[in-house]
Amino acid sequence: MSTIRIPxxxxxxxxxxxxxxxxxxxxxxxxxxxxxxxxxxxxxVTEDGELSRFVNVYVxxxxxxxxxxxxxxxxxxxxxxLLPAMAGGCR
Amino acid sequence: xGSSPDLVAAIGNTPMVELRRLAPSSGVRIFAKLEGANPSxxxxxxxxxAMIDExxxxxxxxxxxxxLEPSSGNTGISLAMIxxxxxHPVRIVLPDNTTVERSQLLRLYGAExxxxxxxxxxxxxxxxxxxxAEADPxxxxxxxxxxxxxxxxxxxxxxxxxxxxxxxxxxxxxxLGTGGTLTGVGRYxxxxxxxxxxxxxxxxxxxxxxxxxxxxxxxVPPVLDESLLDDRYLVSYRDAVIGLRSLLQVEGIFAxxxxxxxxxxxxxxAAEMSTGNxxxxxxxxxxxxxxxxxxxxxxxxxxxxxxxxxLW
Numbered sequence: 001m002s003t004i005r006i007p008x009x010x011x012x013x014x015x016x017x018x019x020x021x022x023x024x025x026x027x028x029x030x031x032x033x034x035x036x037x038x039x040x041x042x043x044x045v046t047e048d049g050e051l052s053r054f055v056n057v058y059v060x061x062x063x064x065x066x067x068x069x070x071x072x073x074x075x076x077x078x079x080x081x082l083l084p085a086m087a088g089g090c091r
Numbered sequence: 092x093g094s095s096p097d098l099v100a101a102i103g104n105t106p107m108v109e110l111r112r113l114a115p116s117s118g119v120r121i122f123a124k125l126e127g128a129n130p131s132x133x134x135x136x137x138x139x140x141a142m143i144d145e146x147x148x149x150x151x152x153x154x155x156x157x158x159l160e161p162s163s164g165n166t167g168i169s170l171a172m173i174x175x176x177x178x179h180p181v182r183i184v185l186p187d188n189t190t191v192e193r194s195q196l197l198r199l200y201g202a203e204x205x206x207x208x209x210x211x212x213x214x215x216x217x218x219x220x221x222x223x224a225e226a227d228p229x230x231x232x233x234x235x236x237x238x239x240x241x242x243x244x245x246x247x248x249x250x251x252x253x254x255x256x257x258x259x260x261x262x263x264x265x266x267l268g269t270g271g272t273l274t275g276v277g278r279y280x281x282x283x284x285x286x287x288x289x290x291x292x293x294x295x296x297x298x299x300x301x302x303x304x305x306x307x308x309x310x311v312p313p314v315l316d317e318s319l320l321d322d323r324y325l326v327s328y329r330d331a332v333i334g335l336r337s338l339l340q341v342e343g344i345f346a347x348x349x350x351x352x353x354x355x356x357x358x359x360x361a362a363e364m365s366t367g368n369x370x371x372x373x374x375x376x377x378x379x380x381x382x383x384x385x386x387x388x389x390x391x392x393x394x395x396x397x398x399x400x401x402l403w
Contacts, residue, residue, distance in 0.1 A: 053311060063323035081325065083296070085311050 002030060002074050005081045013040040022080075027057060028070035030080055045082065054085045099173055102129055102136040103248050107256045107370075112341045113358065118366035121357060122257050124249070127346060127376030131172040131200075132165075134249070134374045138271055139169035141244035142233035143177065152231045157182060159230040161220035163213055164193040165375055166235050171200035182230070184220040186212065192379040212296065214310055236269050237313040245275025253370055254283055261286070261367035264357045266349040266374055267293040267323070270315025276372070277319035288321040292349070292356040295325045297398030324359070326352035328397040332385055334358075335377075339386060347375040348385065 001021040006014055014020060015038075024030035035042040045055050050070075057064045058081040064072040074080060095101040105128045110121040126134035146152035157180040160170055167183035174181035181202040185194060188209025197204055205223070207216040217236065224232040235241050253260060253276065263280055265272045277289040311317075326334075328348075335351030338344040350373035357371045377385070384393065 058325050061325045063325070065317070066320060066322045081295075083325075 002076060003079045004030065004034060005079060007083050009084050010041065010044055010082060013044055014038045024074060026068075026070065027059065027064050027072045027074055027080065030074050031070070056083045056085055057081070058083070097176065098130045099140055099176060102140050104252060105129060107253070108342075108344070110342050110354075113337065113354070115358065115362050116365070119361045119364050119369065120367075121361055121369045121371065123342075123344065123354075124253060124370065124372050125344070125346075126372060126374050129169075131169050131196075132376055132378060133169065133347075134272065134372065135165040135169040136172070137244040137248055138235060138238075138241040139166060139173050139233075141240040141248075142235065142238050143170070143173055143179075145240045146231060146233065147177075152179070154178065155180075156231050157229065159220060159224055159232045160184070160235065161207070161213070161216035162235070163189050163216065164379060167202065168193065168196050168200065170233070171197050171202035175201050182223075184216045184223070186216050190379055190382050192382060196379070217310070235271065235314075236310075239314065241269060241271035241314050242275035242278065242316075245272050246279045247275075249372070250276045250279025250283075254280065257368055257370050259368050260284065260370045261364075262288045262290060262357075262360055262369045263371070264290045264292060264353055264360065264369065265372040266353055267291040267315075268349075270312045272372060272374075274314055274316045274319055277316070281319060288360075289319050290356060290360055291320050291323040292326050292352040293323060294331070294349070294352060295327045297328070322360075324356045326355050327394075329390060329394045330355045332390065332393060332397075335385055338373075339377075344373065345377040346373045347377055347380055349374050351385075 001023050004020045004022055006017055006020060011017065020034060022030045022033040024033050031045065045052060051057060059072055059074055059078050106125045108123050108125060110123055114121045129136040143152065155178055158170055158174050159182045160167060161184040163186055167185060171181045182205060183197055183202050184205045184207050186209045187206040194204055207219045220232060224230050260280060263276055267273060273289055273291050280287045331348050331351035334355035335346060335348060338346050338350060338354055353371050353373060357369050361369050
């Protein structure tokens with residue numbers, strides 16, 4: 001099982017949890033496993049089967065959009081981080 | 092090099108230094124562009140000058156007109172310095188959880204500070220500035236997040252400066268804030284050199300800064316062209332501080348927090364290469380972060396505290 005970190009803005013859709021566990025070998029499989037338990041999460045994170053533009057997904061510290069997207073591999077020990085797109089950095 | 096007619100003309104042409112002690116192998120060379128050498132102390136001098144020059148030339152900014160901008164520090168300080176020299180009063184919307192040095196510098200340059208709630212992060216400062224600008228047509232807002240002069244300053248300045256010194260640049264690493272640096276330098280490098288990789292280092296926001304009420308408040312800066320990026324890494328405050336300390340201890344470079352994140356990512360990328368040149372951009376010096384104790388305090392203690400502040 002890999003670990004999923006849920007940002008505060010999405011916690012209401014998962015009963016308040018900060019982290020969850022889910023199984024799957026890719027980001028898509030891990031997310032589907034989560035969506036099966038928390039259907040409300042699906043509409044917040046995806047749009048027409050793609051990642052919403054305002055959510056960034058990372059496997060450990062790398063943004064999956066610049067790797068293989070939803071097909072990016074996820075290992076048992078990996079952490080998947082969901083984050084809202086925000087203005088950050090050196091402004 | 093001759094003298095500059097004034098401080099604004101002295102912006103850019105910053106030093107490039109090879110980091111031979113931090114490079115992981117002899118085949119991979121790492122070069123750092125020291126943007127802290129700009130007149131007000133950061134890379135933002137470049138975009139502040141470009142945005143003001145363009146607005147004055149187009150008439151969008153009239154002589155003596157007041158400039159308003161949301162900024163967690165560097166852009167505001169640059170605008171304040173240039174505004175003071177060119178006769179524009181400057182007002183900066185600054186989140187109230189940044190280091191004290193930023194408000195000190197802004198006041199020294201004569202800027203007025205409008206505080207925004209720190210818990211709302213940079214997004215909150217942007218919203219407040221937009222409301223103020225809408226309510227008062229006398230204010231001119233450059234709006235670094237959506238102003239094309241921002242990436243253009245890097246496409247026409249920073250990018251050519253990099254290739255002039257490191258013509259065989261293979262990877263460029265910079266911090267992601269407005270996206271102006273990565274977009275502008277990325278455009279130039281990709282046009283001039285095929286196969287170059289553009290890599291972003293972005294801060295992992297602390298829990299307290301993730302307090303958006305809904306995802307609709309999420310924000311992708313209009314100037315960021317995500318199609319130019321080849322990789323994007325999330326960097327924790329802890330790793331950024333460790334990077335910051337190694338820059339000082341190993342290479343003698345006293346830099347700001349985003350530079351710690353950038354060196355962290357650059358070393359990761361360099362470790363996966365056997366040969367090649369990595370160029371990274373160190374956005375500012377360490378001066379504005381001294382009060383935060385980044386170099387001296389216990390790492391665990393620091394990590395807890397940084398979760399709620401905006402340091403880069």
